Amino acid sequence: xxxxxxxxxxxxxxxxxxxxxxxxxxxxxxxxxxxxxxxxxxxxxxxxxxxxxxxxxxxxxxxxxxxxxxxxxxxxxxxxxxxxxxxxxxxxxxxxxxxxxxxxxxxxxxxxxxxxxxxxxxxxxxxxxxxxxxxxxxxxxxxxxxxxxxxxxxxxxxxxxxxxxxxxxxxxxxxxxxxxxxxxxxxxxxxxxxxxxxxxxxxxxxxxxxxxxxxxxxxxxxxxxxxxxxxxxxxxxxxxxxxxxxxxxxxxxxxxxxxxxxxxxxxxxxxxxxxxxxxxxxxxxxxxxxxxxxxxxxxxxxxxxxxxxxxxxxxxxxxxxxxxxxxxxxxxxxxxxxxxxxxxxxxxxxxxxxxxxx
Numbered sequence: 001x002x003x004x005x006x007x008x009x010x011x012x013x014x015x016x017x018x019x020x021x022x023x024x025x026x027x028x029x030x031x032x033x034x035x036x037x038x039x040x041x042x043x044x045x046x047x048x049x050x051x052x053x054x055x056x057x058x059x060x061x062x063x064x065x066x067x068x069x070x071x072x073x074x075x076x077x078x079x080x081x082x083x084x085x086x087x088x089x090x091x092x093x094x095x096x097x098x099x100x101x102x103x104x105x106x107x108x109x110x111x112x113x114x115x116x117x118x119x120x121x122x123x124x125x126x127x128x129x130x131x132x133x134x135x136x137x138x139x140x141x142x143x144x145x146x147x148x149x150x151x152x153x154x155x156x157x158x159x160x161x162x163x164x165x166x167x168x169x170x171x172x173x174x175x176x177x178x179x180x181x182x183x184x185x186x187x188x189x190x191x192x193x194x195x196x197x198x199x200x201x202x203x204x205x206x207x208x209x210x211x212x213x214x215x216x217x218x219x220x221x222x223x224x225x226x227x228x229x230x231x232x233x234x235x236x237x238x239x240x241x242x243x244x245x246x247x248x249x250x251x252x253x254x255x256x257x258x259x260x261x262x263x264x265x266x267x268x269x270x271x272x273x274x275x276x277x278x279x280x281x282x283x284x285x286x287x288x289x290x291x292x293x294x295x296x297x298x299x300x301x302x303x304x305x306x307x308x309x310x311x312x313x314x315x316x317x318x319x320x321x322x323x324x325x326x327x328x329x330x331x332x333x334x335x336x337x338x339x340x341x342x343x344x345x346x347x348x349x350x351x352x353x354x355x356x357x358x
Contacts (some may be wrong), residue, residue: 018080068081163241206272208253279338
């Protein structure tokens with residue numbers, strides 16, 4: 001990868017970095033890396049099993065006072081560092097204040113970007129090798145037909161999606177409580193646009209998105225959240241993902257209120273918040289493929305086409321004024337999700353460019 005006009009070698013699995021001689025100083029801004037390179041040949045260093053990438057034999061390991069262990073080659077001056085080692089290594093520089101946190105943060109952001117790009121290439125290659133078999137057809141036919149709900153072809157994540165699991169569990173828990181008193185919970189937690197605009201029950205802006213009308217309503221929502229949420233959480237991180245879900249749900253509710261401010265029917269369901277997650281998925285993973293069942297034929301479509309069709313259908317039914325579904329809530333959440341994902345990527349690029357220049 002290239003960072004600050006320096007060509008670096010990184011491992012996209014462990015996020016470790018190999019610095020050729022002089023590259024550490026150029027990246028972190030220090031005039032000299034101190035005496036540690038000379039000490040690689042001294043009695044305090046020990047040989048390791050790691051070979052020098054420049055074919056100079058085995059590297060040597062040098063422990064420093066801060067607890068960081070440097071693996072380097074005494075011959076070429078190259079250094080291997082794991083993620084986080086730079087921050088601890090900085091304390092050993094003659095001018096540690098030169099190697100600012102911003103410079104090191106910029107390097108870590110660049111490594112994260114390289115990991116995402118490598119993952120996308122790897123997943124695209126593996127996805128093309130996935131063969132559709134009888135098992136895929138049966139599952140899609142039994143559980144998706146005739147609703148044409150999507151099923152991912154191949155879209156793994158690096159981290160367990162605990163936030164997605166937590167949101168699913170919360171929605172299920174609230175529905176279980178509803179079973180004991182469904183009318184009471186819906187009337188208390190559902191958002192009534194006309195009442196909300198008069199300042200009644202403002203908390204329903206949040207509670208409405210965790211309340212569902214029936215089991216199929218809940219099942220459809222948590223299914224879509226399970227399909228699309230794990231990848232979006234993996235890409236954004238837990239904090240931004242949860243913010244997307246909640247803000248997306250609020251945006252969906254506001255869109256619904258704007259479409260029918262005089263309504264006295266309670267708005268319930270996580271559909272708007274999940275539509276925001278789907279919008280983010282569209283922006284972040286447009287080329288991922290999804291299984292769909294068309295009559296009895298199993299097909300693969302890119303996420304951009306499936307989710308684009310989803311948005312088009314919401315707009316169509318909203319224009320028709322079809323009753324029973326908060327179409328504008330879906331549209332509002334979806335648009336918010338696309339905008340939030342685009343904003344996330346734009347801010348990340350600007351932050352990285354600023355850190356490189358600084």
